[in-house]
Amino acid sequence: MRARVRHEPAPGAALSAGRAPAPRRALAPCIALAAAVALALGAAPTPAQDFAAPEAPGAAPSPAAFLERALPAQHPSLAAEALVSHWYDVPGLTTRALALSAGWRTLRAAAGISRTGDPELGWSAAALALGVAGEGGGGALRAVVRRDAAPGALAVELGPGAGLEVGGGAWVDAGFGITLSASAPQVLVRGVGPPLARGLEIGALWVMDDLALRLARVSPRGGGGGAWHDATLALAAGPLTVWLGARDQPARGSLGLAARARALAVAGVVESHPLLGETVRLSIGLARLPEADLPP
Amino acid sequence: MLPAGPLALALALGAVCTASAAPGQALAPCSRIDRPIVAEVFYDATGDDTGHEFVELWNPGGAPASLAGLRLEAGDGAGPSRWTLRWTGGAADSIAARGRFVIGGALVEPPPDAQVSLDLQNGPDAVRLAWPDGVTEVVGYGTQAFAEYACGEPAADVPSGQSLARVPDASNRGANALDFRAWPPSPGRENLPDRDVALIPGTLALDPEQPAPDQGARLSGRVANRGATPLAAGEVTVIGAVASASGEDALFSHAIPVAIAAGDSAAFEVATRPLATGKRTLRVRLALAGDGSSADDRDSLRVRVGPGPLEITEIQFHPASGEAEWVEVRNRDAVSVDPADFTLADRGSARGVPDGGGGALAPESLAVLAQDRGALLARHPALDPGRIWEVSPWSALNNSDDSTGIADAVVLRESDGTPCERVSYSAGGVPAGVPIERRPGGWGPSSDPLGTPLSPPRALAPIAGRFQVTPRRVRAGVASARLAWSLPWPRARVAVEVYDLAGRRVLRALPETASTARGEREWHVEGLSPGLYLVALVARAEDGDGSLRETCAIRIEGAAP
Numbered sequence: 124m125r126a127r128v129r130h131e132p133a134p135g136a137a138l139s140a141g142r143a144p145a146p147r148r149a150l151a152p153c154i155a156l157a158a159a160v161a162l163a164l165g166a167a168p169t170p171a172q173d174f175a176a177p178e179a180p181g182a183a184p185s186p187a188a189f190l191e192r193a194l195p196a197q198h199p200s201l202a203a204e205a206l207v208s209h210w211y212d213v214p215g216l217t218t219r220a221l222a223l224s225a226g227w228r229t230l231r232a233a234a235g236i237s238r239t240g241d242p243e244l245g246w247s248a249a250a251l252a253l254g255v256a257g258e259g260g261g262g263a264l265r266a267v268v269r270r271d272a273a274p275g276a277l278a279v280e281l282g283p284g285a286g287l288e289v290g291g292g293a294w295v296d297a298g299f300g301i302t303l304s305a306s307a308p309q310v311l312v313r314g315v316g317p318p319l320a321r322g323l324e325i326g327a328l329w330v331m332d333d334l335a336l337r338l339a340r341v342s343p344r345g346g347g348g349g350a351w352h353d354a355t356l357a358l359a360a361g362p363l364t365v366w367l368g369a370r371d372q373p374a375r376g377s378l379g380l381a382a383r384a385r386a387l388a389v390a391g392v393v394e395s396h397p398l399l400g401e402t403v404r405l406s407i408g409l410a411r412l413p414e415a416d417l418p419p
Numbered sequence: 420m421l422p423a424g425p426l427a428l429a430l431a432l433g434a435v436c437t438a439s440a441a442p443g444q445a446l447a448p449c450s451r452i453d454r455p456i457v458a459e460v461f462y463d464a465t466g467d468d469t470g471h472e473f474v475e476l477w478n479p480g481g482a483p484a485s486l487a488g489l490r491l492e493a494g495d496g497a498g499p500s501r502w503t504l505r506w507t508g509g510a511a512d513s514i515a516a517r518g519r520f521v522i523g524g525a526l527v528e529p530p531p532d533a534q535v536s537l538d539l540q541n542g543p544d545a546v547r548l549a550w551p552d553g554v555t556e557v558v559g560y561g562t563q564a565f566a567e568y569a570c571g572e573p574a575a576d577v578p579s580g581q582s583l584a585r586v587p588d589a590s591n592r593g594a595n596a597l598d599f600r601a602w603p604p605s606p607g608r609e610n611l612p613d614r615d616v617a618l619i620p621g622t623l624a625l626d627p628e629q630p631a632p633d634q635g636a637r638l639s640g641r642v643a644n645r646g647a648t649p650l651a652a653g654e655v656t657v658i659g660a661v662a663s664a665s666g667e668d669a670l671f672s673h674a675i676p677v678a679i680a681a682g683d684s685a686a687f688e689v690a691t692r693p694l695a696t697g698k699r700t701l702r703v704r705l706a707l708a709g710d711g712s713s714a715d716d717r718d719s720l721r722v723r724v725g726p727g728p729l730e731i732t733e734i735q736f737h738p739a740s741g742e743a744e745w746v747e748v749r750n751r752d753a754v755s756v757d758p759a760d761f762t763l764a765d766r767g768s769a770r771g772v773p774d775g776g777g778g779a780l781a782p783e784s785l786a787v788l789a790q791d792r793g794a795l796l797a798r799h800p801a802l803d804p805g806r807i808w809e810v811s812p813w814s815a816l817n818n819s820d821d822s823t824g825i826a827d828a829v830v831l832r833e834s835d836g837t838p839c840e841r842v843s844y845s846a847g848g849v850p851a852g853v854p855i856e857r858r859p860g861g862w863g864p865s866s867d868p869l870g871t872p873l874s875p876p877r878a879l880a881p882i883a884g885r886f887q888v889t890p891r892r893v894r895a896g897v898a899s900a901r902l903a904w905s906l907p908w909p910r911a912r913v914a915v916e917v918y919d920l921a922g923r924r925v926l927r928a929l930p931e932t933a934s935t936a937r938g939e940r941e942w943h944v945e946g947l948s949p950g951l952y953l954v955a956l957v958a959r960a961e962d963g964d965g966s967l968r969e970t971c972a973i974r975i976e977g978a979a980p
Contacts, residue, residue, distance in 0.1 A: 172920060210920065211953060213970050243891055244951065244974045275892060275976045286979060312979035316895075316949025319920040345980070349925065372923050396922045398955050399970055 172319045173237040173248040173267060174220050176206050177392035177404045179364045179381045180328055180357040181335030182298055183295075185388075186224035189233040192306040192324065193265040193292030195254040199226025204408035212400030215241040222250075225253075229255045231263060239318070245272040255310065262293035265308060271315065281314035288312045290321075304327040309344055320344040326353075333359045335366075366392075373397050386410055431593040446850040448591040449570035450556050455514050457482050457558045460546055461523070461604050462539035465580040472537040472544055473523025473606050481587055486512035488551035491522055496543035496561065496568045505546075506535045520626060521606045529607055542576035545569060558583070559595050576600035584610040587647060603645070605712060608724045614654050617644035617742045619684060622661020623703060624718040625691075629838050632696040632725045642675065642705060643684040645715065655707050657687050662700040662719075672703070698837050727839030728752035729761060729831055732785065732857045734844060735870055736827065737932075738815035739852025742798035743791035744816055746829055747856075750786070754954055755779035758786050758808050764830045765814035768925065772834075777805025787872045790815075795872070801871050801943075820845050844891035850910050850961070852932030866939045868913070868932035879937050881905065886956040886969035888942075895949050895977030902928065903939045906967070910935060915942070918953045925952065933961065949977030 176187035184196045186204045191319040198376025202224045210216040222235030223366060233252040239245050246269045254263020266289045293305035306324045309317065326339035339353040349372065357366035362384060368377035379392035386409050427545045432500045450456040455476040458872065464471035474491060478484045486508030495501035506522050512533065514520045523531035539546065540560020545568040549555050557567025567957050571594025579584050584602035588610050592598055602610055603617070623640040630636040638659060644650050654677045660667035673689045691701075698721070705716040733747035750756050762770035773788050780786050785806065789795045792809035796802060817827035826830040827844040831839040844862060849855055854870035855862050865871060866879050902915055915929035928942045952973050959966040 211922070211970055213953060213972050217973050240972070244972055271974075273892070275894070277894070277976050277978065314979060316975075316977050316979040318951035318974075320948060320950060344909075351921070365601050368923075375922065395924075397960075398916065398957065398968060398969075399890075399918055399922055399953055402922075 134321050139325055150159065172317070172321075173218065173359035174206070174222055174235055174271070175208050175218065175251060175404060176406050177379050177381065177390040178378055179335070179359075179366045179390065180337035180355045180365065181330045181359070182357075182381065183410075185406065186217070186222035187220060187231045187235060187252075187406065189224055190222055190232070190235045190250040190252050190265060190267075191308070193252055193254065193290055193304055193336065194304055194306060195231035195252070195261045195263045196224075197256050197258070197261065199228065199231065201225050201412050202408055202410035206404065206406035208402065208404040210402050216244075223235060223258065224252075224406040226256075229257050231256050231261070231407065240410065242272050246270060247272065255296075258296065258418065264291045266290075266293040267317075269315070269317065277315065278414070279314045284315055285313035286313065286317060288317055300330045302330075304328070322350075335359075368392075368394070370394075421911070445944050448593055449555055449558075449595065450591050452479055452591065454478075454480070454550065454554070455486070455520065455548075456585070456591075457546065457548060458519065458557060458588055459602075459605065459610060460539070460558060460560070460583040460599075461606070462537075462544070462560075462583065463541050463577065463579045463581075468539075469536070470524035470526030472539050473521050473527045473604075474519045474537065474539075475529055475606055476514060476528070476548075477585075477588055478516060478518050478520075480923045481516050482561060483516055483518075484514050486514065486520065487509075490536075490549040492547045492549060493537065493539055493557070494545035494547055494557075494568045495540060496545060496559070496563050496565065499565050499567065502547060504523055505537050505539075506533060508533075518608050520928050523606065529604050531606065543568065543573065545573070548583065551941055557595075558599065560599070560693065569595050570639070572596035577601035580604075583608075587611040602866060603715065605714070608712050608714065612646050613648055614650070614707060614709045615644070615715070616650060616679070616707045616710045617643045617645045617712070617715035618703060618718045619643050623701070623718050625720060625722050628841060629723050629725075629727070629920075633693050635693050636691050638691055638703070638720075639672075639686065639688040639689055640703065640718070641684050642679070642681040642687050644681055646711060647681055647882060649681055649688055650707065652676050652678045655679070655705055657689065657757070658704050658706060659689060659691070660702050661694060662702060667702060678847065684742065694722075694724045698833075701925045718881070721835060721837040723838045726751060727831065727833075727837075729839050730857075731759070731829055731831060732841050732875075733840045733854050733865065733872065734829055734842065734856075735854035735872075736846065737818040737849075737852060740798050741794055743789065743794045744813065745787050745789040745870075745872060747785055747787050748831065749875075750780045750782050750784050750891060753782055757779050758788065760834050762832045762834060763788050763810045763814070764832070765816055766830070767814055769812055769814050770832065771810035771812050771814060773808035773810050776808035777803075780806070785873050795932045799872055818846055820847055850935060852933055853920065853935070855904065864935045868929075868938060868940065871941075874941075879903070884888070884969070885967060886971055888954050888971040888973050890976045891972065894974055895947060895975045896945065899941055899943045900944050900953070900973060901939055902939070902956070904934070904958065904969075906934070906936045906955055906958050906960075907936075908963070908965055911958045912961060912962040913938065913956060913958045915940070916955050917947070918955060920951050920953070922953075925964050931957075934958075944973075944975060947975045948980065949975050951975075 133187045169319040174191040176185050186202050204222045206220050208218040218239040220237035224233035231254045235250045237248045238322040248269045250267040252263050252265040269286045269373050271284030289311040290308035292303035297303050304326045322342040324341040324342040327339045336355040337355045341351045353370045364381040366379045375396050377394040382388035388408045391405045458477035459475035461473050487510045489508035491506040492502045493505050502878040521531040522533045543563045545559035547557045555648045557570045559573035561571050563573045574595040582604040583599050585598050590598040619641045624639050626637045653674045653807040658671045660669040661670050664924045671689045677685050679685045701720045732749045735745045758773045763771045787807045788810045790813040792807050820826045825843050828843040830841045848865050853866045853868050858866045880905050882905050889901050911936045912931050914931040916927050917925045954971050956969045
């Protein structure tokens with residue numbers, strides 16, 4: 124059975140065009156699978172903050188996801204996305220963001236702005252990502268500048284309440300439907316410390332027909348503490364995609380649903396934390412996709 | 420002149436000591452009435468005996484008696500024939516008719532007629548008078564293994580502080596056990612005067628113990644008829660005064676309205692007028708016409724009117740974290756006070772003395788009196804060691820109420836015994852391990868489950884919602900935040916955990932701890948790098964199935980590492 128493409132698989136090529144795994148790839152399937160599993164073993168969460176979007180495994184990276192993890196989409200597209208995240212059960216802790224992305228040939232770019240939290244704790248962010256991507260892989264750099272809504276008296280080099288983080292990411296098509304990725308969103312951090320310290324995230328995506336499985340491991344920034352594991356399984360059916368996720372530290376699950384009607388895409392995910400409650404993320408986007416990627 | 424040798428000694432002893440007579444048979448007297456006799460032996464003073472021991476002789480005759488050549492010997496009942504000389508009467512030593520002669524140590528009051536260190540042993544032992552003419556008199560006490568150490572059955576051993584006294588003074592019934600008994604020491608005075616009223620030591624008490632300045636009090640005590648004859652109602656008058664700079668200010672005069680038989684006692688209670696604020700000494704004396712002994716007629720009581728210089732502000736009577744018991748006090752005086760000048764006790768009589776602190780305590784400052792200073796510092800390492808005193812001996816505080824609803828009392832006194840403060844507490848409704856603290860409305864469980872030693876009591880204001888963290892923005896590494904909760908149950912167990920924005924637990928700000936409905940805790944923000952964190956309160960009812968969780972956000976400010 125051939126995989127039917129509904130979305131561009133992200134960020135690699137295995138699902139992106141619905142093509143069967145190409146035997147021309149250098150890695151044998153068993154080696155690639157073993158590598159993916161090995162990469163995913165460890166421990167740590169998949170952190171996200173300003174541009175955390177509901178992402179189904181195998182779906183094309185949305186503009187927000189590109190900004191968040193510096194993993195560019197394989198195919199160029201013009202897309203816009205608005206999203207909102209309500210964090211756990213904390214009143215007022217909500218992120219609203221708007222992101223745009225575009226591509227030309229192998230060049231990829233995205234920009235976005237976001238606002239999180241109330242006037243006392245909150246902050247605003249602006250992000251930019253630039254990269255290249257093609258059939259066999261891609262890579263990008265990202266930068267986010269933030270400014271606290273109520274800067275304290277802390278003196279930092281970028282001005283009161285201001286912070287900067289710069290990072291990058293890359294992915295490679297390992298063949299046989301497997302895509303390997305790595306993202307280090309905070310390689311360089313200056314000014315006020317970010318709301319969440321994020322370390323290196325390495326992941327593996329395996330797409331076969333309508334199923335997609337993503338495994339990820341995120342190391343803590345600076346090496347302190349343990350890593351997180353994340354596993355997500357998605358099933359696509361027509362314009363709908365549903366996915367289930369699991370994460371450790373502490374163990375928790377998520378349930379997501381995405382739908383696309385031509386250029387319009389909506390998605391939502393609920394993550395349940397055993398103590399902190401639920402985090403809900405919603406997004407709505409418009410995208411001009413390559414012909415092959417349009418839904419039937 | 421009696422014959423010499425063992426036979427003569429046997430005859431002499433037989434003349435004065437025939438205590439082994441058959442039941443019902445009249446006993447021969449132990450003492451000769453033609454010469455002075457032993458009236459009192461004080462061999463076991465409270466504490467160190469040295470200088471306090473004495474033997475009192477009484478001359479029952481109508482003519483003076485010479486003591487020249489009289490030997491006073493001490494007998495060691497541990498073995499036979501262990502008599503040692505303690506004193507020998509000189510040519511000038513004599514006793515007037517019906518007079519008394521005291522042989523004793525340098526600390527005997529009034530000074531003895533003959534000063535000597537007697538070094539008498541506690542029973543079973545004996546003293547013996549050996550007259551130049553061979554006549555002897557033996558007074559033995561304690562269970563004796565050898566007949567030579569007593570006349571007839573020996574007297575019972577007496578407790579520390581009591582004399583072995585001949586009561587009445589002329590008793591001569593043929594056995595030490597019949598003639599002598601435990602009695603208050605009365606060197607140089609009658610043991611049993613015809614008329615004698617005594618104020619029983621230690622019975623004076625003021626209720627309330629620490630009256631308010633504008634409040635009267637009731638003084639109570641107990642008097643005993645130590646004379647040989649009964650006292651009629653109204654014969655004994657209790658006279659009270661308060662010591663002042665000019666001497667004494669009369670306080671009351673109260674005639675005891677009941678008759679007191681010989682050997683009996685009676686209680687009295689007198690209302691006093693309000694006393695001036697501060698440390699006062701109440702002096703009480705008894706008046707009785709023909710009182711044979713005035714030495715036992717007086718007593719005094721140190722009292723405090725109004726608050727003392729130290730105030731008890733927090734009590735940890737049931738520690739659950741190994742810090743041992745402790746009591747927090749505050750100097751509410753206008754001048755510095757040294758906690759080492761006070762004693763701490765529970766409802767019992769043992770008083771512990773603070774030691775090891777940093778000297779005088781400034782006005783309004785707090786100090787902690789601890790059972791185990793090291794353990795307290797280990798549990799609360801941020802405390803200033805200079806403000807912690809270890810109290811020894813520590814009187815363990817009770818953890819559960821008695822039938823009166825009181826678990827125990829914490830009693831602070833000045834080192835001279837003047838009351839400073841007494842707090843009687845109930846353990847009812849206090850979660851395990853939680854101290855109690857003084858609040859404007861009274862005593863209650865501490866706002867912090869671990870207590871707030873060296874921190875002032877706080878009035879907990881109501882909070883909006885169930886859980887609050889204030890402030891919401893703190894500087895990394897140097898600041899602290901206050902965790903406050905308000906639960907729907909009177910008693911609960913609470914824990915507070917901190918998560919980062921990705922939901923990963925970073926640290927535990929408060930281990931699961933018993934708490935009351937309203938509680939607070941100072942949280943030193945340590946170990947958190949800059950970022951946004953979620954502080955989660957998890958609480959469950961101690962009785963029942965209720966539980967809740969509440970989350971607040973806090974921003975740790977700091978430059979990126």
